[in-house]
Amino acid sequence: MMGIISCKESTRLVSQGLDRELAFGERVALRVHLVICLGCRRAGRQLQFLRRAVRELAEIDLNTNA
């Protein structure tokens, strides 16, 4: 269903992939884009890192550095 996608579209799909299951066509389009796009690979990793960081924020004791 999706052909060539832009970086804007690719980051949108990476983000939605964290919230819902992507459709087959979306997954394929995203994968193809990531293979050729270094910027989106980096941004994708960074968005996933963000999730880890915010989860850890919930765990650490913020008072120790308040």
Add this chain to the structure above:
Amino acid sequence: MPPAADFRAQLEALRPYLLRYASLQLRDAAAAEDAVQEALLAALAGQAGFAGRANLRTWVTGILKHKIVDVIRRQAREPALPEEAEDGMDDFDGLFRRNGHWAERPAPWADPDGALEQSQFFRALELCLERLPARTAQVFMMREHLGQETAEICKELGVTPTHCWVMLYRARMTLRECLQQTWFDR
């Protein structure tokens, strides 16, 4: 100290931590105080439920999460938070060119795992979170901090799933940019 007073003192010692936790989520000092107070009272009343559990803080934080969701649900009914522009992703105009390609390719982040070991990094992250528009931040925190499913969040806040995804996307991209500038580019 008798056991009951001891338990109360242990709970009281957690109050500052719980307040920070609730404030991150609610952005309203009074609402955060209320949620924490309710959670502490519920914890006191439910002391038996704690018996034998390893970590008091984890247990109380679990109670607090429910109280926070209650507050958010109440707030959603009163239009207290200003509604933000619902137009797609136009705020990313600077980030992407007209054809949807990066205006400037994202730089790699050096040692993100190492950042997670540093308390200053979490401080930077908190500052970035505080800069998000209130409603966007709330959706993002419900998703990532409270770990709720998107469908639940949309229902609590009475917004469509599509709008939820847009807000989450916007929050993540804005935070990515903010951390880039305030932490990784330093």
